[in-house]
Amino acid sequence: MPTYEYQCEECKNKFSVVLSISEHDKGNVACPKCKKKGLKQLVTPFIAQTSRKS
Numbered sequence: 001m002p003t004y005e006y007q008c009e010e011c012k013n014k015f016s017v018v019l020s021i022s023e024h025d026k027g028n029v030a031c032p033k034c035k036k037k038g039l040k041q042l043v044t045p046f047i048a049q050t051s052r053k054s
């Protein structure tokens with residue numbers, strides 16, 4: 001599954017989460033520190049490598 005990186009707009013905490021595509025589409029990610037949902041997604045250049053196993 002791809003890893004997404006986020007930065008919280010509230011407390012500037014940066015963190016990464018592993019989400020399925022559908023979970024990511026729902027946008028249900030909250031900051032683990034302050035539980036806010038105002039998150040900015042950061043670019044992760046290494047997404048493709050982990051999910052290629054066919």
Ligand SMILES: [Zn+2]
Nearest residue numbers: 008011031034
């Ligand atoms: Zn936060």
